[in-house]
Amino acid sequence: MSKAIFYHAGCPVCAQAEHGLLQALNASAGPIEVVHLVQEPSRLAEADAIGVKTVPALVLDGQVFHINFGASLDDLKHA
Amino acid sequence: MSKAIFYHAGCPVCAQAEHGLLQALNASAGPIEVVHLVQEPSRLAEADAIGVKTVPALVLDGQVFHINFGASLDDLKHA
Numbered sequence: 700m701s702k703a704i705f706y707h708a709g710c711p712v713c714a715q716a717e718h719g720l721l722q723a724l725n726a727s728a729g730p731i732e733v734v735h736l737v738q739e740p741s742r743l744a745e746a747d748a749i750g751v752k753t754v755p756a757l758v759l760d761g762q763v764f765h766i767n768f769g770a771s772l773d774d775l776k777h778a
Numbered sequence: 779m780s781k782a783i784f785y786h787a788g789c790p791v792c793a794q795a796e797h798g799l800l801q802a803l804n805a806s807a808g809p810i811e812v813v814h815l816v817q818e819p820s821r822l823a824e825a826d827a828i829g830v831k832t833v834p835a836l837v838l839d840g841q842v843f844h845i846n847f848g849a850s851l852d853d854l855k856h857a
Contacts, residue, residue: 703802719841723782724802762798764845 703731706746707755709738717755717766782810785825786834788817796834796845 705721707713721731734742736754746756750763757764784800786792800810813821815833825835829842836843 716841716843719838720836720843723838757799759798759802762795764795764799766843766845 702758702760704749704758705731705733705755706736706751706758707733708736710755713755720757720766781837781839783828783837784810784812784834785815785830785837786812787815789834792834799836799845 703724705717707717721733724731734746736743736746746754749758749761751758751765752763753765755766757766782803784796786796800812803810813825815822815825825833828837828840830837830844831842832844834845836845
């Protein structure tokens with residue numbers, strides 16, 4: 700893995716959940732770039748070009764993994 | 779991360795894609811168990827109990843990450 704980018708849109712429950720996923724990624728691969736597309740709308744075109752259709756999404760070496768982790772109401776109750 | 783389980787249903791294109799994700803996971807966390815739910819239907823109840831709603835899904839320490847990586851027709855053309 701030479702490049703990892705994590706795109707998201709700021710959902711706090713999602714961010715918490717995904718923190719676990721990013722922590723589990725191989726540290727030897729170097730830092731994972733985290734892009735908040737609401738705060739950095741200038742990068743929307745880049746994400747679109749890579750093939751990101753929904754967020755959160757993890758891109759590893761150009762391969763997009765869409766993570767379907769919308770916040771359930773149960774999660775919100777305990778956030 | 780003390781336990782990682784990857785549930786899938788055997789889609790070859792998805793398996794190829796997810797291989798990249800599993801490789802990127804921290805090797806120090808120990809082996810990732812891969813469960814093919816079509817071949818091992820006896821584990822469906824377990825996956826259901828953990829909260830797996832769709833496959834492929836990655837479970838890290840009981841936290842479910844649903845990965846929405848259905849095969850696109852483009853992927854199938856190049857598989």
